[in-house]
Amino acid sequence: MMKAVGLDVWIVLLFAVAAILHGVAGMGFPLITIGALSAPYGLTEAIIIVLVPTAMLNLIAWLGGAGGMGYNFRHYLKKYWALVLVSIIGSALGAYLLLIVNTAYLLLALAVVVLWYAITSLLGKKIVLPDTVPSLIGIGFIAGVIGGATNAMSSVLLMYLLSLSDDKNVIIKVGNLCYFVNKLVQVIVLKDVIATVSATTWGVIGLLTVISVAGIMLGAKFSKRLPSDKFRLLILWVLIGLGLKVGWQGVQMLMV
Template identity: 30%
Template sequence: MELSTDFLIIFSLIIFVSSLVHGSIGFGFPMIATPLLAMVTDMKTAILYIAIPTLLINLISIYSEGNFLQAIKRFYPLAIIGMIGSAIGTQILIYSSSELFKLLLAFSILLYLFIQKFKIQMKWIKEKKTLSMVVFGLIAGIIGGLTNVMASILIIYSLESKHSKKEIIQSTNLCFLFGKITQIVLFTFHGSFNQELLTLSFSSLIIVVIAMFVGLKIKDKIPKESYVKVVKVVLFLIACVLIYQTMI
């Protein structure tokens, strides 16, 4: 089926804006691109369209923070757990609807922001590091497989674990990289990709590189003390979009 010019323009704009945001704060591409694309297509197709661009974005984000191999060595246990969860979530997505899970994700984000607002601490995350890593890694992977939005859950884990800005960016992107590879393998096994989809996905990589370059320049100008505030605002906006997407 030939894609319309209007869709190609909309797709390109979504890819550019999402990549720009991701480059500037270290996450956000799938969280912004997925619900926006799902407004003009279905959930599964939206995830398929941005699967390949997401891999490139994750790699660029991890590498841009430096110490690439050290980041992999430190966060690979969390990424592997997330990968297992992603495999479970993707299998569910292939055979069923994920609208209910999108709504649950939105409310989980709002709950976390409520906890932050009233200074309710989740001390068990830092005290029970192994347990919290398994719980959050698995939940993030499953929700990521279902909705393509893994970073929000991982950010909750990272903020409560007192990770630095660099650590948040590298851990979330590494987990999503592992999860996305798993998702692509499963989608390929089920024959979900076609020539049209692959052509558009690979063509969008040019837009991704340009937008990420601009975004990374912007990131360097964001003060460290403002980073967590920016993260929380983006999480709130994501929750609103997910609720809207589910209700319409």
């Protein structure tokens, strides 16, 4: 049975801060929370703890804002359905890998790629991935695998989205659409583990979800005042921080 989760002060602050950042930058919540929770609870259990809050934040970031829920649902799903489809396939594979493979090596490889991308971009060497079907399939599948196995989908997917558009609204909407689908796939694959979660833990997860929703709404207000160039710079620095965190997590897993 999954270990019980308490509503400790540090967990409340962790979810609040991560949600605010997600509201500002459109990403970061799952990696920050899982990075902090994986040490005391383990990677698989950490992913399950943040599953519902993350899915709610992804839905809000995808469907909320200008145009309304109906427009955002139809427009982004119709235009980017191929990216969503390949990410679903990758997510299923990644979630199964989470159950059978030591993810330390995947985390280390991811850290190297993310840090290389962010640092070279900050140095002015913009990486432009081709807007082609093979590129879409490859990046979508890889992002799905990594998202399913580690919840670090955003780090890879943003490389593709940032190369296609400087419109922060498009980047946030499409990214969170793919992240949300990734959560649905994880629920299906990890259903046996999820079934062991106690009622008390579900209660804590429910309260953390409420806190997270309040945080993303607060962060979204800050985001409206953030110019596109500042938004891109913020994401690159967030990627560096997340890359270092993921790499250190991989090293720790290998040392155990």
